[in-house]
Amino acid sequence: MATPTLDKMEEAAAASPYITVTFRIRRFNPEISDESQWQDFQIEIDPKERVLDGLHKIKWDLDGTLTFRRSCAHGICGSDAMRINGKNRLACKTLIKDINPEKPITVEAIKGLTVMKDLVVDMEPFFQAYRDVMPFLVTKGNEPTRERLQSAEDRERFDDTTKCILCAACTSSCPVFWNDGQYFGPAAIVNAHRFIFDSRDEAGEQRLEILNDKDGVWRCRTTFNCTDACPRGIEVTKAIQEVKRALITRRF
Amino acid sequence: MKIHKYDTVIVGAGGAGMRAAIEATKRSRTAVLTKLYPTRSHTGAAQGGMAAALANVEEDNWEWHTFDTVKGGDYLVDQDAAEILAKEAIDAVLDLEKMGLPFNRTPDGTIDQRRFGGHSRNHGEAPVRRSCYAADRTGHMILQTLYQNCVKEGVEFFNEFYVLDQLLVEEDGVKKSAGVVAYELATGEIHVFQAKAVIYASGGTGKFFKVTSNAHTLTGDGQAACYRRGLPLEDMEFFQFHPTGIWRMGILLTEGARGEGGILRNKDGERFMEKYAPVMKDLASRDVVSRSIYTEIREGRGCGPAGDHVYLDLTHLPPEQLDAKLPDITEFARTYLGIEPYTDPIPIQPTAHYAMGGIPTNVEGEVLADNTTVVPGLYAAGEVACVSVHGANRLGTNSLLDINVFGKRSGIAAAKYSQENDFVELPENPAQQVADLVEHLRNSTGKERVADLRLELQETMDANVMVFRTEQTIKTAVEKIAELRERYKNVSVQDKGKRFNTDLLEAIELGNLLDLAEVMAVSALARKESRGGHYREDYPNRDDVNFMRHTMAYREVGADGSDSVRLDYKPVVTTRYQPMERKY
C-alpha cells in the first residue's frame, strides 16, 4: 500500500479550509417579474465542496426562494445540469476549487429550454425527443427461455452510450438546438445509438429512418460542444458520427 | 383542486414503481405519480449488482440463496418471503435481460456474475459468484431499462407530483384505500387521485442521517403518509450502515469493490477483517464489517490525524480491472477526493444506506393494517415496504432483486384487484389535510428554520442511533427528536409562491423525517438485544426468546391531539431454518 497522499491534504485542511466565494446567479420568477436578473450571494465554503453545496448554503441560509433541481448529489441522477461560468456542468460534480473561486462564479439555467424558475427549465421537449427515437429494445420472434447471448465484444460496442443519465447538458450546449428546438439533439441520438449498435436489437433500420428526418442527425455540425459538456464522459460527437455512417452504409 | 380517476395509481417511479407500472399498465388504467422525473430516482445510484442463483459461472441454487438471505437478516427474515425472493430471482434477472438490460457477459455470452458480501455456496462454505451486474452501474441500467420499457408500454407519468396523503375510508367496517392526494410542484395545485388500487413505491428514508449514501429526496414520504393515517410501520429500528462510504461525504463505494478483491486496512496497513470474519473476511455481511471498522477506529487504529476512517485498498488490482469493473466508483474517488485509486487507498467510513423496515406487506404486496388484516386496495413494494425479506440486515444485491420481484408481484396483484373491485367513495374534503398543511407552512411566521432543524436531526441520528447504540444514546435521540418535533411547529418558509416551491416541499419532507426518526428511535429503545443492523452495546447478544419478532409501530393520538408511538410485535415466519449463531 502506497503512502496515502491524503494525510497531506488533511493537514492543509486542518488550517481553516473556508474561503469566501461570490455566486452570481441568474434569477427568474414569473410570479414576480417577467425579466430575469443577476443576483450576487457571498458565502463561506470549503473549496473542495461542490457547486451544489454552495447553492444549498444559499438556499438554506440566505434565500429560500432560490430554486434548482437536485437529488443524488454525486453525478448519477442527471437533475442538476446548469451553466456554470458559461459551461454546462452538473453542479454536484463541479468542485469550487476547479472553477476559479477568486472571481464570481456565474450560475444560470441551461439554454434552449424554457426557464420555469431560476435554474429550473421545462424538460418536456427534451424527454419528448428521447421518446421519439424508440429508446427500447425491439426483438422479433419468440422469446428465448434463458437470456439472449451476447459476446463481450458486442456488449462493448455500445457500452459508451449506455452511460447516459439524460441530464441534457449536451443538448442544451448545442448551437443547432438553440436555434431550432425541433432538432432531436445529441442526447436523443446517443440513446438511439445505444440500441442501433446493440446486437440483440432488430429495429435499427426504423430508428435510422427517424434520424434521417430533416430534424435528425444531419443537422449536427460537429461542433463538439456536446462531448465537452457530457458529465459521463460519453463521446457524444463520435456516437453521432457513427449513426451518420450507419445511415450511409446501412451497416451497424 | 383537481380530481382524477384511475384504476391503479403507483406512487414512485424508481425500480419498484416502474416494474409495477409495466405490469399494471398492461392490465388496468394506471397513473404513476412521482416527485422526481423517473430517471432521477435513486435506484440509478445502485452500483454492485442484483443477486440470482443463475449458476452461470459456478454451481449455485435458490436454496443456498434463501439460506444466505435468512442468515444475513439474522433470522428476522420471513422465510416464506425469502424463498419467493430467491426462486423468482432467476426470472427477474432474465426478464430484465429480455427488456434490454446490458449485463456484463461471460466468455460464453451469458450473464456474468461476481461475488458479494454474505452470498455463499452451500450454507456458508465459501463466497459464491451470484451477483449479476453491469460494471458498477447496475442500478443505472435497471432504472434506464425499466424507463425504456415504460415508454414502450405507454405508461402514464405525472412527473414532479408529490404524494402527501393516503386516503382511507371505512366501508362495512373495513378500512379501504380510496386514493391519494398529491401536490404539483410546477403550479402548487393540489390533486386528488381516486383509485381502486394504490401501490407505494416511494423508496427509503436515509436522509435523517447526515453521512448517508441516500439522495436528498429520500425522505420517507410514503411511510409517513401511511403512518399518519394509523397504519403500522414494521422493523423501523433496523437500518443498514454500509461499510464503505466516502469519508465524511457518505457517497457509496460498492461492495463490488471488495468482491473484485479490494481490501480494508487500518492505519498500520493491517487487513483487519481477517480477525473478525476468518472465512468471509472483507466480504462478511455489512453489519459485521461496519462494526469491525468502528471497532478499529475506537481502538485507535483508524487513519488520518483524527483517526476517524479506514482505507479501502484497490492498489493491488490491475488498472484494467478497475476500469472495466469499477469505473464509476474510481471516478468518484478522483472527482471528490482527488485520489488516484490505482496508486492510493481510499478513505472510507460506514454510511447510512438502507431501511430494512417500512410499510408491512404480505408476499403479494398487500399492506397490513395490523399483524394479519390487509387493507383492501393498498400495496407497497421496494425500499418503502417491509415484506420482510431483509430482516435485521439486508444482503448486498438483494434490494435490486426485491424491487424487481415484489414490484412485479404488487403490479400484477393491484391491477387484478382494480379489475375485480369498484372505486371506494372519496371522503368529504379529501384534500383537506394537505391543504391545511400547505397553508400552515406558507403562512407561518415562526422563527424556526428547516435547515437548522434538519441538521440537528441528522447530527443526533449519526451520534446516537448509528452503528453502535445504547439505552443512553437512544434516549438522547428520543428526547432530541421530541424537542425538534415541537420546534417544527414553528417552522416557516421564505418562499411563499406557488410555482416550483421547493422551499415548502423541503419543509414538508423534514416533517416526514422527524416522524420517522421518532418511530425508529422508539422502536430501537425497546429492542433490548443486538441483531443485524441494530447493535446494542448494553445488550450485545441476540435474544431469540424475547425478540425473535417483528416490531410493529403505530401512531397513537391522545385526546388532547398529542401523538406518540405505540409498539406491538408480530411473529417471524420460520419454515426451513432454525436460528443459529451467525459466523462469517
Ligand SMILES: Cc1cc2nc3c(=O)[nH]c(=O)nc-3n(C[C@H](O)[C@H](O)[C@H](O)COP(=O)(O)OP(=O)(O)OC[C@H]3O[C@@H](n4cnc5c(N)ncnc54)[C@H](O)[C@@H]3O)c2cc1C
Ligand atoms: C448508492 C446506493 C447503491 C446501492 N447499490 C445496490 C446494489 O448494488 N444492489 C442492491 O441490490 N441494492 C443496492 N442499493 C439499494 C437499492 O438501490 C435501493 O434500495 C432500491 O433501488 C430502492 O428502489 P425503490 O424503487 O424502492 O426506490 P427509489 O429508486 O428510491 O425510488 C423512489 C421513487 O419514489 C418517488 N417518490 C418518493 N417520494 C414521493 C412522493 N412523496 N410522491 C411521489 N413520488 C415519490 C421518487 O420520485 C422515486 O421515483 C443501493 C442503494 C444506494 C443508495
Ligand code: SF4
Ligand atoms: S449524453 Fe451525456 S450530456 Fe447528454 S444527456 Fe446523456 S449524460 Fe447528459
Ligand code: FES
Ligand atoms: S444531483 Fe444527481 S446528478 Fe447532480
